[in-house]
Amino acid sequence: MATPSSRRLETSKVQVSTHFLRKREMINQVARYVLMLAAIISVLVTIGIVYVLLSEALVFFEQVSVWEFVSSTSWTPMFSRPTFGIWPLLSGTIVVSGIALAVSIPFGLILSVYLSEYANPKVRETVKPILELLEGVPTVVYGYFALLVVTPLLQTFLPGLPGFNMLAPGLVMGIMILPYTTSLSEDAMRAVPNSMREGAYALGYSRFHTATKVVIPAAMSGITAAFILAMSRAVGETMVVAIAAGQMPNFTFNPMEGAATITTFIVQVSLGDVSHGSIAYLSIFAAGMVLFLLTLIFNLIGFYLRKRYRQAY
Amino acid sequence: MNGMSKFQTTVQDDSEKPMRKASEHLDHWYLEPDSPTRARVSNLKFWYGDGTQAIDDVSMPLIDKKVTALIGPSGCGKSTFLRCFNRMHDLYPGVRYSGEINLLPEDEDLINLDPNIVRMRVGMVFQKPNPFPKSIYENVIAGLRIRGITKRSLLDEIVEDSLSKAALWDEVKDRLHQPALSMSGGQQQRLCIARALAVEPEILLLDEPTSALDPIATAKVEDLINKLAGDVTVLIVTHNMQQAARISDYTAYMYLGKLIEYNKTNDLFTAPRCQRTEDYITGRFG
Ligand SMILES: Nc1ncnc2c1ncn2[C@@H]1O[C@H](COP(=O)(O)OP(=O)(O)O)[C@@H](O)[C@H]1O
Ligand SMILES: [Mg+2]
Numbered sequence: 001m002a003t004p005s006s007r008r009l010e011t012s013k014v015q016v017s018t019h020f021l022r023k024r025e026m027i028n029q030v031a032r033y034v035l036m037l038a039a040i041i042s043v044l045v046t047i048g049i050v051y052v053l054l055s056e057a058l059v060f061f062e063q064v065s066v067w068e069f070v071s072s073t074s075w076t077p078m079f080s081r082p083t084f085g086i087w088p089l090l091s092g093t094i095v096v097s098g099i100a101l102a103v104s105i106p107f108g109l110i111l112s113v114y115l116s117e118y119a120n121p122k123v124r125e126t127v128k129p130i131l132e133l134l135e136g137v138p139t140v141v142y143g144y145f146a147l148l149v150v151t152p153l154l155q156t157f158l159p160g161l162p163g164f165n166m167l168a169p170g171l172v173m174g175i176m177i178l179p180y181t182t183s184l185s186e187d188a189m190r191a192v193p194n195s196m197r198e199g200a201y202a203l204g205y206s207r208f209h210t211a212t213k214v215v216i217p218a219a220m221s222g223i224t225a226a227f228i229l230a231m232s233r234a235v236g237e238t239m240v241v242a243i244a245a246g247q248m249p250n251f252t253f254n255p256m257e258g259a260a261t262i263t264t265f266i267v268q269v270s271l272g273d274v275s276h277g278s279i280a281y282l283s284i285f286a287a288g289m290v291l292f293l294l295t296l297i298f299n300l301i302g303f304y305l306r307k308r309y310r311q312a313y
Numbered sequence: 314m315n316g317m318s319k320f321q322t323t324v325q326d327d328s329e330k331p332m333r334k335a336s337e338h339l340d341h342w343y344l345e346p347d348s349p350t351r352a353r354v355s356n357l358k359f360w361y362g363d364g365t366q367a368i369d370d371v372s373m374p375l376i377d378k379k380v381t382a383l384i385g386p387s388g389c390g391k392s393t394f395l396r397c398f399n400r401m402h403d404l405y406p407g408v409r410y411s412g413e414i415n416l417l418p419e420d421e422d423l424i425n426l427d428p429n430i431v432r433m434r435v436g437m438v439f440q441k442p443n444p445f446p447k448s449i450y451e452n453v454i455a456g457l458r459i460r461g462i463t464k465r466s467l468l469d470e471i472v473e474d475s476l477s478k479a480a481l482w483d484e485v486k487d488r489l490h491q492p493a494l495s496m497s498g499g500q501q502q503r504l505c506i507a508r509a510l511a512v513e514p515e516i517l518l519l520d521e522p523t524s525a526l527d528p529i530a531t532a533k534v535e536d537l538i539n540k541l542a543g544d545v546t547v548l549i550v551t552h553n554m555q556q557a558a559r560i561s562d563y564t565a566y567m568y569l570g571k572l573i574e575y576n577k578t579n580d581l582f583t584a585p586r587c588q589r590t591e592d593y594i595t596g597r598f599g
Contacts, residue, residue, distance in 0.1 A: 120406065199443040199505070201404060203456035203512065204433035213459070218446050 053292060056285035063279055069286065075249040075260075077269070077280040084283055086290055088249035092259035093294075096170045096241050097234035099255060103174025104230055108181035109216075109223070115182070116189035117211040128186070131179035139176065143243030146172035151244065164246030164258030173240050181230040188222020189215050221306040228302030232295045238263040262291045349377040351516060351546040352398070352423075355413045359390075359397055362407025367393040369570040370412070375516065377417075380538060380547040382561035382578065384554055386593070390570040391550040395518050398548065399435040400428035416515065433460070436514030440521045442501035444493035444508070449485050452493045452504055456512035471511050478544075479507035480537045499530025506537065510545070517541070519549040523556070535560050554594055558582055566590045 061069070064084045072085025115124050150168040155161045192215050200210040216223065238261075246258030247268050260268070266284045274280045352375040359368035367390045375381055383391045393402075400423065402408040413422045416434070423431045436456075444452050453472045454462075462468065472489065476482040481503045485496070493504055502522055509517055519538070523531040538560050541547055551557050557564050558578060565575040566589075574581060574590040585591040 193443075195439060195441055195443040196445065198401060198404070198439065199445065200455075202399060202401065202432055202437040202439075203459070203508070204429055205459055206429055209459050213455075214445055 050292070053285055053289055056282055057289045060279070060282035060286045063282070064286075073251040075251075075265075077283045082279065084286070085251075086262075086287065088251040089260060089262045089265050089287060090290065091251050091253055092166065092241070092245065092249070093235055093261040093263075093291075095166045095253055095255050095259065096173065096245065096261055097231065097237075099167065099170025100173035100177060100234040100237075101227070101231060103171055104178045104181050104234075105227055107174075108178055108185060108226070108230070111178070111182045112186035112189060112223075113211050113216070115186045117207060117215060128183060131183050134179040135183075137176075139237065139239035140243070142172050142176045143169070143240040146240055146244035158256070161256055162258060164244065164248075165256055166241075166245050166259055167255040169240045169244040170255060172244070173234055173237055176237075176240065177230045177233055180233065181226050184226035184229065185219070185223040188219040188226060191222060192218045224305040225302055228298050228305075231298050235291065235294055235298070236263060238267050242267060262287045262294075266291075350374040350417050351377040352417060353413075353415045355415070357394075357397060357412035357414060358410070359393060359402070360409040361393075361402075362405060367570050368397065371567075371570075371572040372412075373565060373572055373575050375546060375548060376563055377546055378543055379562040380542045380549060380560055381563040381565065382557035383548065383550045383565050383567060384552070384557050384593075385567035385573075387552065389567045391567055392520050393570075394567065395437075395520055395548060395550050398423070398516060398518055399437050400424075400426075400431045401437070403428045433512070434514060435516045435518060436509035436512065437518040438502070438505050438509050438520070438522050441525050442498055442505050444496075444501050444504050446492065446494055448490045449493050449496070449504060450489040453507050453511050455508055460512065475507040475511040476504075478510050478537070478541070479503045480533060480540075481507055497530070499526050499533060502526060502530070502534060503537065506534070510541075514545065516546045516548060519547065521550050521552060524552065531556075554582075566593060568593075 069084055069086055072083055073087045074083045074085050075088040076083050115127060119127070146168040147163075150172055151161065151163060151165065154165075154168055158167075161167070196214055196218055197210055200214040205213065241261050242264040245260070245264070247260045247264050248258055249265065250257055250259040252259060265287055269280060269284050354371055354373050354375070357368055357371045358366065360366050369390075371394065383394060385391055396402055397410065398414060402410075410424050412424070414424055415422050423435070445455060447455075450472055453475050454468050457468060457471060462471075473482060473486075476485060481500060484500060485504075493501065496504065502525070506519075506522070522538075523534050526534065535556065538547060538549065542562060549557075549561065561578045563575065564578040564581045566573045566581065566585075566587075568589055574585060574587045576586070581590065582594055585594060591597075
């Protein structure tokens, strides 16, 4: 290490030993390889999962035509003459997550605007941890809450509502993901620089106009990301629906009926005594692939929207 | 600037005893009848939420359709003073004002008006350009929209007018609907000036509007502020004395929250009455 600078250091009080520099360099190298290894492992695991999913799904599609899968409206893998139309599972997934999003998007937005733009710091510091606490409630609890509390409650003014329905789990799931969407979109709004708000106020904007016309548009990429994540979570959620919507595949878009979703079906089959390699067993991979594609599409939409709304402040 | 002084002061001219000047500050001003005043500040004091008193008993007139510069060392309260004029401080909890800022000729104390109403009448441009993440056009009409102006032809007219006043029209007339954030910093700042001018403010506040700009962009903004005089009443904070000398008609020198001296720019720079002002403008201090 006989560089001119290190030689100059020898005469000064600040002595940097070559041993120290070597040690520092070694740590640097080790850290680099450890991090690289971690990155490679996670990529490999992901590829492995997708590989298993695809290869098992391919075996399934050797026995069931793709056309039947995407066009048939009946899903009866356990029957002696089984049918494999994905629509009953898809409709259940769409209805339940649709209701959940219809609840959590508007309320999440209102709550996060309130917390970020209206609430004084003390309120915000109290409410945010409570929201984060709610995120930790096990989903089973929400499932039984939907089945034992919300459905009976709904039945008092919707007399025809069956005990298993999609409405109650949809609503409860909306509440369940509310803390998540709220805290993510609140973060996005707080990230909007104050200079932007002051610019709006300086033009005579009220608090409401500042929030709706300036802060929300500026935070759009983060808010979109929040709701895409919420959507992925709603689509992937199992417990609430499995408990409160019954587990009968049912091709309907009527929230007043019970139904199964893709995830509830997967759980149901994998917990039952279906023999390994049977067509019913393989069908969970085909259904899983649909779920995978669905979330992939959401993420691509989210990616596209974020790019569109991305703003450098 | 013509040579005729529009101000007289009650403080005796004590230029023979320069060292005694240091303890004085000039705060009583009488306007001659021919110099219309846009606003009169009387005994203004201001406290931040943490109890810091940042403005201490400032009184001064703001001359109509002239550029008034606020100078003084960093932390002396220039921005704080400026932000009283549009009640920007009210966005933060616990702040307190005492004294008055009367808008003339209506003689309304803006400290007692609804801050939203005040901000509709008093525009502001900030230190760092802060255009909204929208198109150039949308930025200019941002203030008009919330005033309920929606007629397209009128909006178009105001956009062209404001951008021309901000010396930006020729540069952007072919890309009005492109994002404002795609412009250079200097263009963004002129856009912010256009956005403030579009709503025809009675007073335009500028807080070091060129401190984030390069020399060429700075020259453009200074040029346009020069042109605004005669049209708009401008109050501008600058840390740069040359800039104050170049663009302002009147200059106020502040120190530790107090107004030390206020005069026509030319007089203040060539014949300061207070020792402290003289020290500051000659660079012996600050
Ligand atoms: N938000 C605030 N809270 C408390 N004190 C502040 C705040 N902003 C500024 N100050 C204080 O007020 C005084 C004036 O600040 P400022 O008006 O920003 O000065 P200038 O613009 O002349 O540099 C300074 O002493 C500063 O520390
Ligand atoms: Mg300042």
